[in-house]
Every structure is written in structure tokens, then in C-alpha cells.
Amino acid sequence: MEVPALKCCTWHMDGDVGVLTLNRPERLNAIANTDIDELDRVVMRAGKDPDVRALVITGAGRGFCSGADVKEWAARSDADEESWPAKMHRTIARLYWLPKPVVAAVNGVAAGSGFDIALTADMRFGSTAARFGQVYAQRGICPDAGGSYLLPRLVGETRAAELIYTGRIIDADEALRIGVVSEVVAPERLLERALEQARIFAAGPTVAIGEAKQNIRLGHTIGIEEALRNEARGARICVHTEDKVEGLQAAIEKRRPVFVGR
Secondary structure: OOOOOOOOEEEEEOOOEEEEEEOOOOOOEEEEEEHHOOOOOOHHHHOOOOOOEEEEEEEEOOEEEOEEHHHHHHHOHHHHHHHHHHHHHHHHHHHOOOOOEEEEOOOEEEOHHHHHHHHHHOEEEEEEEEEEEEHHHHOOOOOOOHHHHHHHHHHHHHHOOOHHHHHOOEEHHHHHHHHOEEEOOOOOHHHHHHHHHHHHHOOOOHHHHHHHHHHHHHHHOOOHHHHHHHHHHHHHHHHOOHHHHHHHHHHHHHHOOOOOOO
16 A cells, blocks of 8 residues: 655555554654644545555554653644544544455554554554553543544443553453453564564455454444344345355355455
8 A cells, every 4th residue: 555655653554464563652642733633644544555454553663552642732823622532533543444355563652542542443452561541531632533432332331441441450360351452462572472463354255354353343323133234234245245246155165265355
């Protein structure tokens, strides 16, 4: 995937996997108002590019993402206060609904909207240095980038309430224990471990995975009858793909399928 010169992040391809690195290490990859549009464009391109079959998100330096740039927030106008959440919501929703697997490699602090970015992923791996916090309450505000929706669905309402109301920071071990991350690895191993998982996803039937992901996401808000209708719709799409033909033929021939993402 070709992208224009980037300021707040970097992009490269690892085979079929796109790697998006938040890149303001001097600010622990804090997100400024002007950064969101750039980040959103990269995510949108990744979603549309058939060569990108999975996405890894990580951070440069010591942090994953410390959330909104607090220096900018302290100096911003009322107009900025209105525009930041609206723009961030667009990007959070785009990541959440991306029709491809997303893996977060959380290398350091993930706070506020940075934590929320990690929560949009399908899987999260944390380094032993990772720290997570819904720190909004410590700033006198409530979550404004999806945390009050995403976190309860991952850890349950009671535990999410405690973390959101107090803004308490949790370490990697606690994040693993309560289900925020799937695995904790050494810092030097983190990105490769996330890429290993992303490559497994990328080697799968992309259309089918995208349909399954949409149905998993929708399952939080609909009843069983509508969920079954969505599964039927997805099955009708998958049945016409090359990957479906390959999957059945591989089963008949007792071999591993080789999917092409179509």
C-alpha cells in the first residue's frame, strides 16, 4: 500500500500484513488534533487495499499511545474541544469495523484514547512494559473515544466501571489476568509475536474473516434472529469466493488450503 509522507505515524508492509506505528515518541505517541486526519486516512487505505490482509498497530519508543496530547488540550479552544471527539470517533469506528483482522502490539503506556485504540483490535499482545489506563477521570472528563463501550465488552461492566471511575493504571500481568491482552511477552519479542499472529490471520480467507468479524461486532447489539440472518448473508457472500472453492478442495485432498483473499 502506497501512502503519502506521514508525520504522526509510519507505515510498512510485512508480506500481506500492514504495520502502522504511531510515531511521536517524544510525547509517548500522544495524538494531537491535527494527527487524527492522517491516522484516519491510513486506516481507511488499509481497509480498502486488497493487498493488506491484516493490520498490526504499535507505537514507537517507550509508549504505545498516551492518548490525547494534554498540552494541546490545555491550550485549545471550545471549537477544538468539539472537533477532537468527533474526529477521533470516526477513526475509532473505522478501526473497530475494519473488515480485516487487527492486532495491537502494546509496547508501553496505553492511556485514554490510546487504550481505546488498542481496544478496537481483534487481539492485543502486551510487552512486560505495557501499562493500561482509562485515565479520563483523572483529567476531570469521561471517556470520549470509545472506552465506555469497548472496555465493558472485554472485561465486564463491574471491572470496567472500577477502571473508568478511578483511572487506575494496570500493568501487563493484570491486563492478562482480566482479559485485556491475550499474551504478555518480552519487549524485544513483542512485534514479532504480533506479526506471527497477524500472518496467520492474513493467510486465511479474507472475505470470510471480514464477514465473521462484522457479525461478531454486531452480536453485541442484536438478537439471535437478526444474528442468524447476518450469518446467512455472510455465507451467501462467501460461497462465491475463490477461497471457498480452495477450502473445500483442500479438505477433499487432505491438505492445507492456500487462500488468496478473494
